[in-house]
Amino acid sequence: MHAKALRSVVPALLVAALVLAPERATAEDFIIVQSTTSTQNSGLYDHLLPQFREKTGIEVRVVAVGTGQAIKNAQNCDGDVLLVHAKAAEERFVAEGYGVSRSDVMYNDFVLVGPAADDAAIAGGKDVTAALAKIEAAAAPFASRGDDSGTHKKELALWTAAGIDPLGASGTWYRETGSGMGATLNIAVGMGAYAMTDRATWIAFGNKAGHRILVEGDERLFNQYGIILVNPERCANVKAEQGQRFIDWILSDEGQSAIADYRRDGKQLFFPNARIS
Amino acid sequence: MQDFGAAFVEAFALIVNFDAQLAEIIGLSLRVTLSAVVIACVIGLPLGALLAVTRFPGRGLVVAVISGLMGLPPVVVGLGVYLLLSSAGPLGVLQLLYTPTAMIIAQAILVTPIVAALTRQVIDDLHIEYDELLRSLGSSRMETVATLLWDARYSLLTAALAGLGRAFAEVGAVMIVGGNINHVTRVMTTAIALETSKGALALALGLGIILVCLSVLINAGLMGLRRTAERMAYA
Numbered sequence: 001m002h003a004k005a006l007r008s009v010v011p012a013l014l015v016a017a018l019v020l021a022p023e024r025a026t027a028e029d030f031i032i033v034q035s036t037t038s039t040q041n042s043g044l045y046d047h048l049l050p051q052f053r054e055k056t057g058i059e060v061r062v063v064a065v066g067t068g069q070a071i072k073n074a075q076n077c078d079g080d081v082l083l084v085h086a087k088a089a090e091e092r093f094v095a096e097g098y099g100v101s102r103s104d105v106m107y108n109d110f111v112l113v114g115p116a117a118d119d120a121a122i123a124g125g126k127d128v129t130a131a132l133a134k135i136e137a138a139a140a141p142f143a144s145r146g147d148d149s150g151t152h153k154k155e156l157a158l159w160t161a162a163g164i165d166p167l168g169a170s171g172t173w174y175r176e177t178g179s180g181m182g183a184t185l186n187i188a189v190g191m192g193a194y195a196m197t198d199r200a201t202w203i204a205f206g207n208k209a210g211h212r213i214l215v216e217g218d219e220r221l222f223n224q225y226g227i228i229l230v231n232p233e234r235c236a237n238v239k240a241e242q243g244q245r246f247i248d249w250i251l252s253d254e255g256q257s258a259i260a261d262y263r264r265d266g267k268q269l270f271f272p273n274a275r276i277s
Numbered sequence: 278m279q280d281f282g283a284a285f286v287e288a289f290a291l292i293v294n295f296d297a298q299l300a301e302i303i304g305l306s307l308r309v310t311l312s313a314v315v316i317a318c319v320i321g322l323p324l325g326a327l328l329a330v331t332r333f334p335g336r337g338l339v340v341a342v343i344s345g346l347m348g349l350p351p352v353v354v355g356l357g358v359y360l361l362l363s364s365a366g367p368l369g370v371l372q373l374l375y376t377p378t379a380m381i382i383a384q385a386i387l388v389t390p391i392v393a394a395l396t397r398q399v400i401d402d403l404h405i406e407y408d409e410l411l412r413s414l415g416s417s418r419m420e421t422v423a424t425l426l427w428d429a430r431y432s433l434l435t436a437a438l439a440g441l442g443r444a445f446a447e448v449g450a451v452m453i454v455g456g457n458i459n460h461v462t463r464v465m466t467t468a469i470a471l472e473t474s475k476g477a478l479a480l481a482l483g484l485g486i487i488l489v490c491l492s493v494l495i496n497a498g499l500m501g502l503r504r505t506a507e508r509m510a511y512a
Contacts, residue, residue, distance in 0.1 A: 016496065032375060032458075037474065040471075041471075045459075046459075061456070061461055062458060062459070062492075063375060063456035063457075063458060073363075075365075076363045076364055077363070077364030077365055077369070078363050078364050078374055096308040108401055116351070120381070122399070179474075180474050181474070182473070182474025182475050182476055183474050184472070185476060186473065186476060186478075187475070193316075204475065205475065205476040206475060206476035206477040206478070207476030207477075207478050208476070210490035235364060237364050237369075237372060
């Protein structure tokens with residue numbers, strides 16, 4: 001009986017060894033970029049990264065999470081480059097020695113989207129804080145990211161600017177989804193709620209249903225993206241040379257025009273504004 | 278709700294146009310899941326059988342804990358494995374985070390309690406039947422475990438399939454430790470989550486339909502193998 005058992009165990013182990021065989025490390029270099037859901041969901045990386053790889057042979061692996069989580073991951077040395085959109089948090093990241101230096105890469109803007117019914121009557125407005133005040137006054141449902149992402153930080157700052165503390169209403173008209181941008185938009189569409197989103201994610205978003213942009217154009221809705229090399233002096237595993245090459249490329253004329261060239265439905269999603277010093 | 282119709286159209290189109298990207302994602306899903314289940318069986322089968330045939334103080338507690346761990350939340354396992362494998366974590370030097378290996382580790386942790394708990398149940402029942410016989414043969418504990426595992430092999434396939442189902446459908450853990458990196462750690466479930474967050478609901482559901490079909494195919498295939506093997510064994 002045991003010889004028989006052995007005869008079937010041996011091939012099973014062989015199969016197991018085959019399945020488990022560790023992946024051969026690719027000959028090419030790769031770096032890990034900790035970034036945001038908005039840049040990935042809009043398809044920007046699918047447009048940029050093949051161009052960079054063709055030029056340098058370096059593969060860029062993007063981990064797309066909220067800005068808060070991306071910064072946390074980078075603080076744990078789990079990435080070579082950070083590309084996010086929460087300037088104050090990015091500057092703190094550099095000041096505390098986690099990153100080498102920060103450069104502006106590109107911008108776009110945030111917009112308020114909502115259902116066609118528009119109970120709070122904010123459509124067509126330009127003043128974002130006035131619109132938020134109307135939403136509060138109407139107690140109209142508002143879907144917030146609630147996940148410490150760059151978009152969430154921006155939204156909270158705008159509520160503060162409007163003199164409103166929405167967290168007191170959390171669970172009633174103010175709903176914290178605790179999810180990424182796309183998931184939050186799905187929820188907003190599902191419950192007929194207002195939401196704040198970056199324009200790139202909105203344009204690329206496929207489940208708009210009756211929702212549309214209601215408020216845009218306020219200069220306070222500006223959305224700046226920055227790029228930072230994770231500090232190799234703190235994190236020995238950081239591939240500083242390859243990471244810096246990616247940063248240099250994205251800030252170069254070539255990288256910047258690649259960003260400007262990216263379009264969805266004929267619309268430009270990101271506007272390069274690197275200031276090379 | 279035109280999405281349901283559109284989803285089936287998407288699923289059909291995906292299968293017809295079966296492209297390299299889809300093949301890659303399905304391939305990685307299978308590799309990660311099957312590897313995790315193999316590891317879980319290597320640990321869980323002997324562990325479950327040993328628990329069934331031994332008696333020691335605190336055994337009831339161990340059995341309860343292992344059964345309880347069948348309900349481990351994938352996100353918690355993902356977070357735990359992330360903290361272990363993170364460059365700032367104790368196993369950071371291995372540089373395994375954001376690799377398929379990290380995903381296999383997380384899923385093996387999820388699946389092992391399922392295999393162990395179900396194995397214990399199956400072997401427990403069989404042990405009662407075999408106890409006197411094995412005693413009279415003077416079998417050692419290891420021989421007893423091996424005999425019971427071998428004779429229960431067809432029933433134990435169900436334990437492995439339960440684990441396989443859990444791993445195949447799981448998204449929370451592999452998302453955190455794999456990072457859903459295109460061409461590197463993107464599997465069926467994380468691709469579905471990504472397409473959902475892009476609002477491409479029909480495509481996401483289409484991928485979901487393919488995932489379910491694959492799962493049914495694998496189960497049917499293994500069940501068929503089992504039936505053939507049983508027929509040959511008892512013919």
